Amino acid sequence: MKLFFKIICPIVVLLFSVKLSAQHLSKMEVAVNLELKTLNVKQDITYHNISQDTLTSIVLNDWNNAFADKNTPLAKRFSDEFYRGFHLAKAVDRGKTTILSLTDTMALEWERNEKDPDFIIVKLNQRLLPGEKIDLHLTYIAKIPNDKFTHFGFDQNGGMLLKNWFLSPARFENHNFIKYNNFNLDDIANAATDYQVEIKIPNSYSITTDLNSVSKDVSNNDYSIYSFSGKNRTDFSLYIEKQRSFRTYDNGLVEVETNLKNKKIDEIQKAIIIDRVVSFATDFIGQYPHEKITVSQTDYDRNPFYGLNQLPSFISPFSDDFIFEIQFLKTFLNNYLKNSLRMDSRKDNWVYDAIQIYAMMKYMELNHLDKKMLGRLSDMKLFKSYNITNLTFNEQYSYYYMLMARKNLDQPLGDPKNTLIKFNEQIASKYRAGLSLSYLDDYLNHNIVPESVKQFYNLNKNQQTNRYDFEKILTQKSPKKIDWFFNTIIDSRDIIDYKFSNVSRTPDSVTFSIKNKTGIYAPIPIYGLKKNKIVFKEWIEPKTKDSVYEFERKNADKIVINYDNEVPEYNQRNNWKSLKSVVITNRPIKFNFAKDLEDPYYNQILYIPTIYYNYYDGLTPGVRFHNKTILDKPFTFDINPAFSTKTGSLSGSSAFSWNQYYRNSTLFNVRYSFSQNYFHYAPDATYLRLNPMVVFRIREKDFRDNRKQQFLFRQVIVNREASDYITDNSEPNYSIFNARYSNTKTELIDHFNLMTDLQFSSGFGKVSGEIEYRRLFQNNRKLNLRLFAGSFVYNTTNSDYFSFGLDRPTDYLFDYNLFGRSESTGFFSQQYVIAEGGFKSQLEPSYANQWMTTLNASYAVWNWVELYGDIGFLKNKHQSEHFVYDTGVRLNLVPDYFELYFPVYSNKGWEISQPNYNEKVRFIITFSPKTLVTLFTRKWF
Numbered sequence: 001m002k003l004f005f006k007i008i009c010p011i012v013v014l015l016f017s018v019k020l021s022a023q024h025l026s027k028m029e030v031a032v033n034l035e036l037k038t039l040n041v042k043q044d045i046t047y048h049n050i051s052q053d054t055l056t057s058i059v060l061n062d063w064n065n066a067f068a069d070k071n072t073p074l075a076k077r078f079s080d081e082f083y084r085g086f087h088l089a090k091a092v093d094r095g096k097t098t099i100l101s102l103t104d105t106m107a108l109e110w111e112r113n114e115k116d117p118d119f120i121i122v123k124l125n126q127r128l129l130p131g132e133k134i135d136l137h138l139t140y141i142a143k144i145p146n147d148k149f150t151h152f153g154f155d156q157n158g159g160m161l162l163k164n165w166f167l168s169p170a171r172f173e174n175h176n177f178i179k180y181n182n183f184n185l186d187d188i189a190n191a192a193t194d195y196q197v198e199i200k201i202p203n204s205y206s207i208t209t210d211l212n213s214v215s216k217d218v219s220n221n222d223y224s225i226y227s228f229s230g231k232n233r234t235d236f237s238l239y240i241e242k243q244r245s246f247r248t249y250d251n252g253l254v255e256v257e258t259n260l261k262n263k264k265i266d267e268i269q270k271a272i273i274i275d276r277v278v279s280f281a282t283d284f285i286g287q288y289p290h291e292k293i294t295v296s297q298t299d300y301d302r303n304p305f306y307g308l309n310q311l312p313s314f315i316s317p318f319s320d321d322f323i324f325e326i327q328f329l330k331t332f333l334n335n336y337l338k339n340s341l342r343m344d345s346r347k348d349n350w351v352y353d354a355i356q357i358y359a360m361m362k363y364m365e366l367n368h369l370d371k372k373m374l375g376r377l378s379d380m381k382l383f384k385s386y387n388i389t390n391l392t393f394n395e396q397y398s399y400y401y402m403l404m405a406r407k408n409l410d411q412p413l414g415d416p417k418n419t420l421i422k423f424n425e426q427i428a429s430k431y432r433a434g435l436s437l438s439y440l441d442d443y444l445n446h447n448i449v450p451e452s453v454k455q456f457y458n459l460n461k462n463q464q465t466n467r468y469d470f471e472k473i474l475t476q477k478s479p480k481k482i483d484w485f486f487n488t489i490i491d492s493r494d495i496i497d498y499k500f501s502n503v504s505r506t507p508d509s510v511t512f513s514i515k516n517k518t519g520i521y522a523p524i525p526i527y528g529l530k531k532n533k534i535v536f537k538e539w540i541e542p543k544t545k546d547s548v549y550e551f552e553r554k555n556a557d558k559i560v561i562n563y564d565n566e567v568p569e570y571n572q573r574n575n576w577k578s579l580k581s582v583v584i585t586n587r588p589i590k591f592n593f594a595k596d597l598e599d600p601y602y603n604q605i606l607y608i609p610t611i612y613y614n615y616y617d618g619l620t621p622g623v624r625f626h627n628k629t630i631l632d633k634p635f636t637f638d639i640n641p642a643f644s645t646k647t648g649s650l651s652g653s654s655a656f657s658w659n660q661y662y663r664n665s666t667l668f669n670v671r672y673s674f675s676q677n678y679f680h681y682a683p684d685a686t687y688l689r690l691n692p693m694v695v696f697r698i699r700e701k702d703f704r705d706n707r708k709q710q711f712l713f714r715q716v717i718v719n720r721e722a723s724d725y726i727t728d729n730s731e732p733n734y735s736i737f738n739a740r741y742s743n744t745k746t747e748l749i750d751h752f753n754l755m756t757d758l759q760f761s762s763g764f765g766k767v768s769g770e771i772e773y774r775r776l777f778q779n780n781r782k783l784n785l786r787l788f789a790g791s792f793v794y795n796t797t798n799s800d801y802f803s804f805g806l807d808r809p810t811d812y813l814f815d816y817n818l819f820g821r822s823e824s825t826g827f828f829s830q831q832y833v834i835a836e837g838g839f840k841s842q843l844e845p846s847y848a849n850q851w852m853t854t855l856n857a858s859y860a861v862w863n864w865v866e867l868y869g870d871i872g873f874l875k876n877k878h879q880s881e882h883f884v885y886d887t888g889v890r891l892n893l894v895p896d897y898f899e900l901y902f903p904v905y906s907n908k909g910w911e912i913s914q915p916n917y918n919e920k921v922r923f924i925i926t927f928s929p930k931t932l933v934t935l936f937t938r939k940w941f
Contacts, residue, residue: 066182067095095145317375357434528556616680618646685723765793806837841886
């Protein structure tokens with residue numbers, strides 16, 4: 001036995017020592033040039049091959065070089081999300097890395113390709129065997145980008161906020177280096193490394209970092225040299241400021257450096273909050289492995305708490321200390337986990353999100369159990385009837401996830417972070433991950449999940465991990481089989497939806513069966529309520545369709561599925577049954593003003609005043625009644641009766657629609673609708689339009705792909721009163737079948753739209769199509785092209801009412817919001833609609849009853865000032881083809897929403913010198929709030 005210990009113990013000690021010293025070493029000497037916005041770096045990397053593979057090359061991440069030009073993967077990501085700042089930026093605002101030398105004992109070859117500019121591949125002169133080390137010596141200049149792109153970079157105050165600015169060994173896993181592009185997602189895959197950093201900055205500046213301070217040399221009158229170190233790090237941050245904004249707080253567990261902005265609470269209040277959060281994180285997750293942590297305003301601004309950041313401070317429903325607490329809690333936990341968990345944070349991102357949001361929920365339960373989602377607003381009598389004001393703070397997470405699920409835009413939690421659309425990446429998927437972990441915790445009910453989080457966190461102190469390590473710990477600790485959790489909740493976008501069926505009751509018991517509407521297995525809790533107080537709660541596992549359950553009633557007057565919303569369930573409107581002997585309706589009607597969250601226990605009718613305007617009805621006030629809550633629902637109605645002040649008569653509109661979503665198909669939505677409009681189309685005549693319609697919407701399998709396709713089929717039925725004002729009353733009533741197909745892909749750089757249109761009625765049949773293309777060039781000039789072609793298949797009408805319009809359509813389908821649709825002179829006749837011929841000058845002939853082909857073009861010469869030109873041919877019966885053209889200046893202030901057109905030259909000659917020129921100017925004005933809002937929401941969805 002003694003011999004055994006003499007042999008084995010040294011081996012164990014040796015192996016343990018190797019494991020502890022298995023990381024790489026990076027030594028850097030950095031000289032900061034704040035004028036040139038550069039860092040001059042001399043770096044020595046000792047790369048230790050701790051894998052079992054023999055290496056012939058090494059990959060170094062260089063995410064600073066992702067800012068090098070407008071064609072990098074990062075630039076394309078900005079374009080996909082409609083962020084213009086990077087594309088319009090000057091070269092001085094971009095970043096790049098210029099490598100001057102790379103050697104070991106002699107020069108090494110390295111490569112960086114155009115497709116992947118944000119990492120380099122270093123080719124070794126000889127093979128690196130398992131366990132061996134190699135010293136790489138690098139000299140390079142890192143040009144730092146402007147912080148307006150990502151919040152990191154050089155700021156407007158002359159300082160620098162630095163993240164991912166240096167070259168670092170990439171993570172090695174499964175026999176390969178992880179090669180990720182920088183997509184501005186905070187998910188760099190660096191290998192764990194020991195850092196020694198020596199940085200020289202001007203004496204007038206300070207530096208803050210989450211590395212450990214080693215020394216400071218101020219022997220030079222102009223510069224100070226700081227030395228920092230950090231062990232087993234995958235990343236670190238540096239903040240160089242003229243006036244130091246960070247304050248230090250140390251409660252003995254970890255030293256916190258923070259500059260979160262909140263001038264309305266004092267340092268003592270901040271210290272108490274920080275101590276509470278740090279102590280909670282240490283107890284709930286585990287001891288932080290480093291001595292220091294930074295929690296910066298920049299970190300928070302990149303990932304704010306959605307909801308808190310939407311309201312201006314002067315109307316915030318929360319106290320200043322609570323706002324600071326939530327901001328600090330969210331940012332601290334994010335940095336705590338990012339700096340501790342040695343995972344692939346792109347591929348296994350759901351684990352970070354789940355632990356962060358789950359910990360936030362537990363923190364709120366511990367410290368702010370009764371806090372409402374809307375804070376003080378919940379105490380105001382004016383808002384008592386709104387469901388949104390009655391939700392607890394933690395319940396909001398479910399609604400933000402459901403916002404995407406109801407749009408059929410949610411994505412599997414286990415998908416890589418770079419594949420998520422922005423709203424999912426920053427909000428919905430993050431919240432659902434936390435909800436899912438809380439769901440599992442509630443189901444297992446034995447402190448299994450909190451213990452698993454701690455065990456997994458501690459495992460990261462000793463080794464590189466992945467999601468399967470976390471899943472293994474949860475599975476081993478669980479007394480129940482939980483493979484459904486990973487297969488359904490994490491790795492699929494399957495939805496959960498249960499409802500009661502066959503409910504019966506006696507004074508002592510309640511018996512029921514459960515209908516699984518989606519066929520997806522997941523445990524679900526059943527509650528018994530007496531006067532809205534919980535009298536029993538039982539978890540059931542409905543694995544078979546015909547399972548019957550019987551519980552002791554305990555005087556319950558209703559039973560509810562998922563009452564506390566532990567399960568991320570798709571539809572809660574069908575979750576309860578009354579046990580009273582007489583029930584008029586399960587869900588009574590409730591009226592609310594404006595907007596509200598969906599209340600599963602009521603049929604909600606929302607109402608809001610409206611105002612509409614056209615030249616013939618004048619201002620038309622009305623009241624809109626609808627059931628469109630913040631969450632989408634299958635059936636919606638929208639009824640808007642109104643009063644025409646100019647004619648003294650009733651008008652208005654209504655719409656009824658049914659949405660059918662397909663979860664696992666590119667055909668992701670079919671919408672059936674029936675709408676009605678009743679307004680004046682002339683001073684003395686009204687029109688009634690009935691529009692039954694079905695729309696098939698197609699979205700690419702890659703949700704981040706901005707391409708959308710749509711098939712539309714409808715029957716437009718129009719009844720018009722005869723008018724003395726209109727000379728053409730030859731066909732006042734008509735019915736037209738219309739079929740359309742559109743294929744659109746829009747991003748910042750390129751916009752492409754193809755549309756085809758078929759129309760058939762008793763008097764005519766026509767086919768048309770248009771192609772639209774926009775391009776934003778690298779010199780920030782923009783080109784717009786639109787080609788239209790249309791032809792009649794047959795035409796027996798005797799007027800131009802159904803003809804193709806050269807400069808403005810007659811809009812016989814009543815699709816456009818024309819303020820004076822029957823005006824041929826005056827201001828309202830100058831309204832421009834981009835349709836059919838698309839000309840701006842009003843030329844003769846204005847219509848084509850046989851065929852028309854036009855090309856519209858414009859080119860930006862300075863900001864929103866563009867030159868436009870249109871050419872085309874049109875053909876009328878018994879006439880030869882007619883060539884038309886016009887040119888002018890376009891003020892493209894807000895594309896498609898607010899534009900002005902000034903004709904210059906056309907078939908009429910020099911229009912700018914002709915009389916009454918002001919009557920030739922055309923305009924586009926859109927007042928629809930919904931249309932304008934899409935300019936800001938498109939980057940999220």
